[in-house]
Structure formats: C-alpha cells, structure tokens
Amino acid sequence: MKYFFRTSWIALLVSQCAFATIDREIELAITVDDLPSTSLEHTQTMTQAFHDHGVRGVYGFINGKRALNSVVADFSNAVLQHWVNSGHFLGNHTYSHSDLNSTDVAQYEQDIDANEPWLNFYSSNGQEFNFKYFRFPFLREGNTLKKRNAVREVLAKRGYSIAQVTVDFGDYLWSAPYKRCLKKKEIKSLEWLKKSYVDTAFKSLLGYAALAKAIFDRPIKHILLFHTSAINADATDLLIQKFKEAGVRFISLESALTDSAYTQNPNLPIGGGANFLDQMARARKVTYPKEPSIPAPPKKKLASICRD
Numbered sequence: 658m659k660y661f662f663r664t665s666w667i668a669l670l671v672s673q674c675a676f677a678t679i680d681r682e683i684e685l686a687i688t689v690d691d692l693p694s695t696s697l698e699h700t701q702t703m704t705q706a707f708h709d710h711g712v713r714g715v716y717g718f719i720n721g722k723r724a725l726n727s728v729v730a731d732f733s734n735a736v737l738q739h740w741v742n743s744g745h746f747l748g749n750h751t752y753s754h755s756d757l758n759s760t761d762v763a764q765y766e767q768d769i770d771a772n773e774p775w776l777n778f779y780s781s782n783g784q785e786f787n788f789k790y791f792r793f794p795f796l797r798e799g800n801t802l803k804k805r806n807a808v809r810e811v812l813a814k815r816g817y818s819i820a821q822v823t824v825d826f827g828d829y830l831w832s833a834p835y836k837r838c839l840k841k842k843e844i845k846s847l848e849w850l851k852k853s854y855v856d857t858a859f860k861s862l863l864g865y866a867a868l869a870k871a872i873f874d875r876p877i878k879h880i881l882l883f884h885t886s887a888i889n890a891d892a893t894d895l896l897i898q899k900f901k902e903a904g905v906r907f908i909s910l911e912s913a914l915t916d917s918a919y920t921q922n923p924n925l926p927i928g929g930g931a932n933f934l935d936q937m938a939r940a941r942k943v944t945y946p947k948e949p950s951i952p953a954p955p956k957k958k959l960a961s962i963c964r965d
Contacts, residue, residue, distance in 0.1 A: 681876060681904075682904050682905070682906050683862065683866050683876070683879060683904070683905045683906070684876075684878045684879065684905075684906050684907075684908045684912075684913070685824070685862070685878075685879045685880070685881055685900065685905050685906070685907055685908065685913075686716075686878070686879070686880045686881065686907070686908050686909055686910045686912065686913040687707075687712060687715050687881050687883075687897075687907065688715065688716045688717070688718065688748075688792070688820060688822070688880060688881065688882055688910060689703070689715060689716070689717045689718070689882075689883060689884060689885060690717075690718045690750060690792060690794075690882060690883075690884050691718070691720060691723070691750065691754065691884050691885070692717040692718065692719045692720075692723070692736065692737065692740065692747070692750075692885065693719065693723055693724050693727070693734050693735075693736035693737045693740075694736055694884075694885035694886070695723075695727075696736075696885070696886075696887075696890075697735050697736050697739060698890075699885050699886060699887060699889070699890035700736045700739055700740060700885055700890070701739060702890040702891065702893070703885060703889065703890045703893045704739065704740065704743040704745065706893040706894040706897060707743070707745070707893070707897075708743065708744075709894065710894075710897045710898070710901065710907075711907075712897060712907050713744055713745075713909075714744065714745060714746055714786075714909050714910075715745045715746070715910075716745070716746045716747070716748045716790060716820065716910045717740050717745060717746070717747055717748070718747070718748045718749065718750035718790075718792040718820070719737065719747050719748070719749070719750055719772065719775060719776070720750050720751060720752060720753060720754045720772070720794075721752045721753075721771065721772045721774070721775040722752050722753045722754070723754075724736075724737060724775065731778065732774065732775050732778040732779070737775075737779060738779075741779050741783060741784050741786075742783070742784075744784070746780075746786040746787075746788070746910075747775075747776055747779050747780070747786070747788055748776075748788055748789075748790035748791065748792060748820055748910075749769060749772050749773070749776060749788065749789075749790065749791045749792070749817065750772070750791075750792050750794055751765070751768040751769055751771075751772055751794055752768045752769075752771035752772040753768055753771075754794045755768045755794055756794060756795055756797060757793065757794075757797045757798065757799050757800075757804065757808060758797050758799075758800045758928065761804075762804055762807045762808060762811070765808060765811075766808075766811050769791070769811065769812075769815070769817075773788075776788035787911075789815070789816050789817045789818065790817065790818050790819075790820040790910065791812055791817040791818070791819055791820060792819075792820045792822075793819075793930075795930040796822060796825070796882075796930035796931055796932055797927075797929070797930045798927065798936075799926060799927075800926050800927065800928045801926045802924070802925075802926050804926075805924075805926060809922075818914055819919075820880065820910060820914070821880060821914075821919055821932070821933035822880050822881075822882040822932040822933060823865055823869060823877070823879045823880050823881075823932060823933050823934045824858075824861055824862050824865045824879050824880065824881045824882070824932075825861070825881070825882040825883075825932050826857050826858045826861035826883075826952075826954065827857075827954045828854070828858070828882075828883040828884060828886075828888075828889060829884060829886070830954050830956065830959050831850055831853075831854050831886075831888040831959060832884075832886040832887070832888055832889075834850060834959045834960075834962050834963060835847070835850050835886070835887050835888035835891075836887060837962070837963035837964070838850060838962065838963040839887060840963075841963050843963055846962050846963050849962070850888060850959075850962070851888070851891060851892050851895060853955055853958075854888060854892045854896075855892055855895050855896050855899055857952055857954055857955075858881075858883075858896055859896075859899055859900065859903065860949065860950075860951075860952045861951055861952060862879070862881070862900070862905070863949040864945075864946070864949050864950050864951030864952065865879065865932075865934055865951060866879065866949075867946040867948075867949050868934050868938060868943070868945055868946060868951065869918070869934055871938075871943050871944070871945075871946055872934065872937050872938060872941060872943050873918050877916050877918040878908060878912065878913040878914075878915070878916040878918075879913065880910065880913050880914075880933075882932070919933070921937060923936035923937050923939065923940040924940065925939060925940050927939070
C-alpha cells in the first residue's frame, strides 16, 4: 500500500510541531524489535524514512526463527539483508522470542546462543558491526531475582550489553486496526490512526523524559522501541519529522548506552514487561510526574475502529 495521503499529513504534523517543542534537547536512539518482518515492503519503507532523515545505524533486534520460512541459502533472508545493506545493524532478541518468565535459565541461554549464527553471518558478510547487544523479549527480565541475576551473568559472560528501553508506547496496538482500515480503505480512520500513533509516541517521549529527570535528577540519553508493521512503516517518516521539529537529536544505541544511568540495576523481580525507567521508578519509589504525563494508548477506539 503506497502512502496516498502522506503529503497532507506531513503538512499537518509540521504545523502542530510549531507549539509542540521541548524545553531542552532530547537525545534519542531508535531501535526496532522482532526482525525480520514478514514484509520486505514495510521494512523498505521504514529504512527509506531513516535515510531521508539521516538516521543511521539503527539496531534491529532479531529472532532467527522468524527468518526460517524465507531463507534462500544459508542465512540469506531478504529483510535482514536489506536492513544491513541500508546501513543498519542487528542485535540479539533470542532465537525464538523466549519469555523469560516461563523459561528456565538453561533454555533461555540456549535460545540466546541459537541466534548467534544469524548474527555472525550478517556481521561478517559485508558491513561489519557489533551484534553484542541484547534486548529482552516482552521486556521481561525475570520474575525472580535468582533468574534475573543468572541471565545477566550469562549475558556478561558472552560479552553482551543490555539494550534497555526508556520510551515505548504500545505501538503494536495500532497494527491490527490499521490493517482493518487499509482493507476497508477508510481514509479518515487511517488518518486518525497515524495521527494518534505519532501523538502518543511523542507524548510518551516527553513523559518518560520527565520521569528520567525525576529518577536521576538530570536528563539522560533515551532509547525508543517500536516494531515493523504497516502502521509503523507508514508512520515512521511522520514520527521522526515530529521529533526533529520538536528538537529531538537522534543518536546511536552505542552512544545512548554510554550514559551512566544504564549502569544502574533496578534489581527487582517483575512479572510483566517493564522498560528501564518503569523498573527504576519502582525500585526507587519515584512518583510519576503529572505534567507531562505518560499517556495511555486509546485502546477502546483502537479495538472498535473499522469494525463491520
């Protein structure tokens, strides 16, 4: 699906950015989970937006198992090949997207190792990069302290840095509604979905930036998480543009992780998925700022839009 209404929405979002600016520059690294996508077109659209805005070296966290059905030879997958050919990098997200809460440490360790042949292939054929960055699937780092600490020891032994997340906004919640509206060709609904997606992402960035300052008493370098899908592909250009117009500066994941904030370990067993700042807030008993607040996704409307 080509973006027949992109131009008008770029103009609208630019006009909105005139007053949606930030008091101080926010440094932000973009990361993408659950590669490879099933759609090469969506990935191409996303990487084109990165290119157009000068965003380089984005880490995509892969699950090797996702690529199996589309492998041509050895580890050759069209989406992953396009990703690295476009100047972006790959990191470890476990081979099968394991949930640490329901997996024992030995199995989890095996799933980390099973992903490495894919990472070795792409980091040593063509563009070289350091793949030793790990993203926990579901942002679940362990529902017991024993498990949490054991997996961290496994990662440290293998030379991995944990690619924490400080900004997430439930982007996956827009995926199914967007597919429904594309199928029905409901233009106004598609426009609302893109606008609400971008607005929620931007407000989440502001809210988490405020939370980080409340926790660390200073601004930190942030790391954004989203995925590849039709809505993510179609909205990436608008999202980056809104962030840039508001004063966000895009940095690499490597640069973000040099911030000393990431040396902190919340050291809490958490049953559900939680990003780094949510974990730190809980560990330090920090009250969430009321303004700017972290928005809740519009779940009711997302669930009902473009239904028969």
